[in-house]
Amino acid sequence: MVAFLIKRPIAVTMAFLGVLVLGVVAAGFLPVSLVPDVDIPRITVNVSAPNYAARQLENSVMSPLRNNLMQVNRLKDIKTESRDGSGMVSLEFDYGTNIDLAYIEINEQVDRAIPSLPSDVARPAVIKASASDIPVFYLDITLKDTGLRAATGNQSISDVDFLELSEFADEIIRRRLEQIPQVAMADMSGRTFPEIIITPDMEKLRAMNLSPAAIEEVIRTNNISFGNIFLRDKQYQYSVRVGNRLLDAGDIGELYLNHQGRLWQLKDLCQIETRPQYPEGAVYAAGQRAISLAVIKQADARMQDLKHALHEMITLFETDYPFLQFTVTRDQTTLLDYTMGNLRQTLLIGAGLAFLVMFVFLRDSRAPWLIIISVPAAMVVSMLFFFLIGISLNVVSISGLVLCIGMMIDNAIIVIDNISRHRKSGKSLSQACVDGTNEVFRPLLSSVLTTCSVFIPLIFLGGLAGALFFDQAMAVTIGLSVSLLIAMTLVPVYYYALYKKSTPRGTNFLARINPLNYTGLYGAGFRFAMRRQGLVWIMAGGLVAGLAIMMLLIEKERLPVLQREAALLWIDWNENIHLAENSRRIHNLMEELGPEVIYTTIQAGRQQFMLDKVYNNNAQQGLIYILTASASHLEGVMDKTTQLIGTQYPYAIFHFREEGNLFDQLFADRQAPLEIRLRPMEPYGRDLPALLQRTIRSLEESLPGTSFDALPMQQSVALQANLQLMALHEVNMTNLQQTLTRLFNEHQVFTLMDSRSSIPVKIGGNPSAIEDLLHAERVTSRNGVEVPLHMLLRKQPGQELQTIIAGIEGEYYPLQLDVNPRDVERAQVVVREALRGEGLFEASFAGSIFARRQLTRELLMIGVVALLLLFFILAAQFESLRLPAIVLLEVPLAMAGALLMLILFGVSLNIMAMIGMVVMTGIIINDSILKIDTINRLRDNGMPLIRALHTAGQYRLKPILMTSITTICALFPFLFIGGLGGDLQKPLALTVIGGLGLGTLVSLYFIPVCYYYLYRKKE
Structure with a gap:
């Protein structure tokens, strides 16, 4: 050919x-994207139940839902988390499961569970994600020149201004972003929603002998619509709308109340205002209240097209809306x-x-x-x-x-x-x-x-x-x-x-240049190796033994340690604080960190992102994105943060994690090395927190040097009704409940619907302390007598777990333990013995160590398969079962050089280093195959063995030297390049350089010795 x-x-x-x-x-x-568009075998089910405490939510909602979802096919693991007002179910499947079918099956199981759930709980939302759903950018939107410091009291942005910004970002910015062809969706968090609060003037109502229920009745009776009625007039037909539909707060204020023959407008008896709902969470960008948009790419779109289109759109936004500040983060x-x-x-x-x-x-x-x-x-x-x-x-x-x-x-x-x-x-x-x-x-x-x-x-x-x-x-x-x-x-x-x-022609100019007589050096080395074959075998045996020792000594990680300028700080103050106090503490902490911090995005409390549910935070928790100028600055900021939190808030629980690039989100361990799951042996009720703390102290004593995180607790207040006094004063429970919900601004009358959103209408009261409300407010009995609330209610403080976690094994409390993989079995024995002595809890174990062991077993199996394939291919080429062994012997020797370089430079054995070893193996084996093929061909032509070995080495000398020098020189700069790219590439470069350097010598001198040893008797 x-x-x-x-x-x-x-x-x-x-x-x-x-x-x-x-x-x-x-x-x-x-299509150009960050990662292949593969389905992540995880599905999340989110439950929203604003009026449910964590324990109530676990017993009445999460438990029956979990039992139904456990019937889904190919389910690998299930975990539920119940918090006050919300819950989350995380389902993990065996890889290879059709996630689309699993999504349908989960929805079917959710529908089957709905009849057993309370009627006031909305249908749980099922969310399926793939690798392409990782946000490409985060876009923070703030009002310019406002300097909002809401947590410190300097509210230069009014609540109304931010409410307008929220609606503008949702209706205009988000929709314009989603019109970009490359954008799949813009996931939003940080916005506020309006509500209409009707606060009755209780003094006027008492003087008129009216109750707030009369106000509610007027609103309900005047917000009626019968829909369309069709009237016929001869050959014509007309659509007639009958009823009165309220549209805004002004319409409510214009309603009339007929009391003793006199008409009163509601605006004369109540204060009616439209204001933002009390948020469950908030976002702050560079200290200012912000809206955060997570931009998610279409799976088949080109990344550079998306980046270009997004920057063009932001430039257009900055021109069209000069009063807004747009900042792209976490690119x-x-x-x-x-x-x-x-x-x-x-x-x-x-x-x-x-x-x-x-x-x-x-x-x-x-x-x-x-x-x-x-x-x-x-x-x-x-x-x-x-x-x-x-x-x-x-x-x-x-x-x-x-x-x-x-x-x-x-x-x-x-x-x-x-x-x-x-x-x-x-x-x-x-x-x-x-x-x-x-x-x-x-x-x-x-x-x-x-x-x-x-x-x-x-x-x-x-x-x-x-x-x-x-x-x-x-x-x-x-x-x-x-x-x-x-x-x-x-x-x-x-x-x-x-x-x-x-x-x-004769010898040209380039041919006369001979800076190094590499052919002569090779000949001298070849003679030395062939005359001292015993020494060569000893050196090879030493390298194999060194390889085994280095494999035990070298640190093993999934990914190399990357130098970063940004990090995420998650913090739980572990105290009963509200969102404003949470924001104030985080702002103060960020200010104390000093000028090393260039930019921050604070996500305080529960966030509204649909897809990003890694942290299902409550009002006393927060996630902070911290950007610094360099990796050294970030390290200093992390040390200072640890010191400040430990000094000022000793009960706080916090940890740092990487800023969340695709490697971290797809490959990072989601669990601690060892997770102890404590399961109560019987229901302990309100004694559970105290018994948990006692058990944790016992485990710390049994495991010297171990300190577990503080138990995340929350203080609760239970208002218990005195049924005897309620019966005596003829107060029914419905009236008492409506009065309490009105006092806490939770009594919703109806919902106003407009073309863009729905606005809840509530009858409320002025916010105040619980003690003041109970003493100042009254409830009306059946006889019209007003009874003070403090006579009917008794306040009882309590302590509860913030989060109730359960899985396939039932309810459990996780303890994170950082343990050496060699000590896992001993730690399990110690924990079981300590728990057996207490007799309160039993334990099961999970953690990344077990996943790593499974990964190690898979890699060993893959290695065996790869070696077998290598052997089969080489045996087929050489028509020999002995010659492939010569080539395969070169692999461990070259790997010894690669590991030696990693240890000398203080780099761990990780995925990138393993890939480098594969590359190095391919190049080294390539030369050995060609060399052995040349030796066989020369011997078939009648050349003696020793001469064939030397001649084949000379034939292959220039190609192997050229390939090795080219590859090593191309990778050498990566040893000195900083930043994310250099950190990722350095382990690969070290393994290739070390493996090729030693592998070239092995190919030049050890392969001929092995070949001679196998065929010397045939000469």
């Missing part, structure tokens, strides 16, 4: 350009921009270095240009196959292409060098192109298959990681296959075209 192609360079070029054009066009249609495109930049940088540096290295080693000015053509061409053609298979351009697939670049260069170098070697041996140019290409086809094909055999088993990795690595495995397979195709077709054709008009 090569002989046919090299004679037709124009036809090959035209065909190649056609495929190249298709690749360019396909690249324009490929997730940074990582994608880095990955795309890394691809371009690696391509340019790799091709440039390969160009220079080939100048030095081949001493030719034309052959290196083939690298400049072949590698970018392989990348563009890969885009066409991405389009055909349906893979998007994302961080995972692009990183797969980045990993391919070194091996793409290696393929081109091998073909070019082999053709040059045949040409120098005296063959004609055409024959050299044919023979040089055909000679390396089989070993290069074997090399591509072996490299793919290492990556492809990653798709069998369980869970979300396996789904994501499918894109990487396919990217590597496509990239290497296309690279092999170009190396076998395009490179020999263009090599022939470049050299067919040249005539053999």
Whole structure:
């Protein structure tokens, strides 16, 4: 085939350009996103019950709902959290579950559970999310030049102003953002809603001998609509609306009350005002009250198009609405921009270095240009196959292409060098192109298959990681296959075209440059290794033993430690404080941190985001986004925050977490290393908190050096009715309940509906302390006698858990324990013995340690499968069961070099380091396969064993040196690059540099020794 192609360079070029054009066009249609659009096997059910306490919600709503949802197919785990006013059910499924069908089944189970739920509880909302639902940006909207410090009393924005901002952001800003084609939705939090409060003038009502119930009756009777009535008049028909529909507070004030023959308007008897509802949560941006919008991308949209469109829209907003300030935070495109930049940088540096290295080693000015053509061409053609298979351009697939670049260069170098070697041996140019290409086809094909055999088993990795690595495995397979195709077709054709008009000349200028006699150095090293084979085997055994020791000593993590300028602080004050006090404390804390903090976004209390339910906070909890100038500033801010909170609020519970990029949200551990789940052995009622605290103290004594977080508690007040006095004064429970709901502004009469929203209308009172209300307010008996509330109600303080957590095993309380994986079993035994001594609780265990063990088992299985595939492929190529063992022996030796580099630089073994080892293994094995294939061919031609070993080493010396030097030099800058990109790339660079450095020596000297040891008796 090569002989046919090299004679037709124009036809090959035209065909190649056609495929190249298709690749360019396909690249324009490929969706660009952060991660592959895979379904996350988690579904959330949210319950809203404003009038229910946590314990009441757990018993009457969450428990029956949980029992129904446990019947869903392929359910892996279920967890419910009950708080005052709301609950959340988190369902996790086995990977591979059809989440769409699971979503339908969960809705069916929710519908089945509704008859057993209280009638005043709204239908639970079921939310399904995928990886593409991770917000790309957060857009904070504030009013300019207001300096709102609501928590400190300087309210330069009135409640009415912010209510108008909330409606404007919802009706205008959010809708205009969602009109951008690339935006799936704009999830909003921080807005306030209006309500109409009718506050009766109790003095007037008492003087007129009226009760608030009379006001309510007037409103209800005047807000009646019978709908449409159709009247016929001969041949015509008319639609007549009968009734009176109230539209706003003014309409309510104009209503009339007939009392003893005199008409009174409600505005004369009540204060009627439209005001914001008391918020459950609030958002502050840079100290100002704000609206926060989480922008979520369409799954098939291009990220850069979204970024460009969003910035254009924000620029338009700033022009159209100059009174508003728009700030983009938590930009997730940074990582994608880095990955795309890394691809371009690696391509340019790799091709440039390969160009220079080939100048030095081949001493030719034309052959290196083939690298400049072949590698970018392989990348563009890969885009066409991405389009055909349906893979998007994302961080995972692009990183797969980045990993391919070194091996793409290696393929081109091998073909070019082999053709040059045949040409120098005296063959004609055409024959050299044919023979040089055909000679390396089989070993290069074997090399591509072996490299793919290492990556492809990653798709069998369980869970979300396996789904994501499918894109990487396919990217590597496509990239290497296309690279092999170009190396076998395009490179020999263009090599022939470049050299067919040249005539053999004497030694040129480049050939006379010989800065280093690497051939002589190799010969000396080869002789040393063959004469001292025992020493070589001892050194190899030492490296294998060192590998085992280093695997035990090196720190293991899922992701490398990333230097960040931003972090999220979650805090629970663990005190009964309201939202305003929560906001005041957070603002004071942020001000005390000083100028190192550039920007903050505070989410105090419960947030209104539909999809982001990681933290289901209450009024005394908050989540703060903190942005600093550098990683060192962030570390100082975190230390200062820890000190301030520990000093000023010793009962507070808090922790820092990463700002939430896609790696953190998809791969980060969601649990502590070990979670102890304490389950009560019997119902303890109100004694449960005290018994829990007693048990926790006992566990701390049994586990020296362990300190658990404070128990999140809340103080409660129970108003218990004196039934005897109520019967004596003839006060019924309905009147008492209506009076209390009116006093606490919770007595809703009806809801006003307009074209945009619904506004609750409530009969309320003036806010005051509980004691003052009970002494000042009265309830009317059946006889019209007013009875003071404090006579009928008794206030009883109590203490309850903030959150009631339950799962498949029932209700439990989780304790987080950071323990070494080797001490897990001992810790479990100690905990069980301590609990057995108390006799109050029993324990089950969960945590990320068990998930990591499962991941380790899967990786071991995948490693075994990969090694078997390697063995099968090599055995098929070499027609031998012994030669594959030589190649596989090189892998642990090169890994020893990779681990040594990680330990020397203080870097952990993580996902990025493992990927680097796979890349390094592919390059090293590639050379060994070619070397053994060359040895076999020379021996088949009658060359003695020792000479065949030495000659094959000389043939393969330049390609392995060129590939290793090019790859190492291309990755070397990453050791000194800071920021997120450098931190992610550094483990990969270290493993490749260390593995290639040692692996090159192993390939040059150890492989010949092994081959000699196996075949010396046949000579």
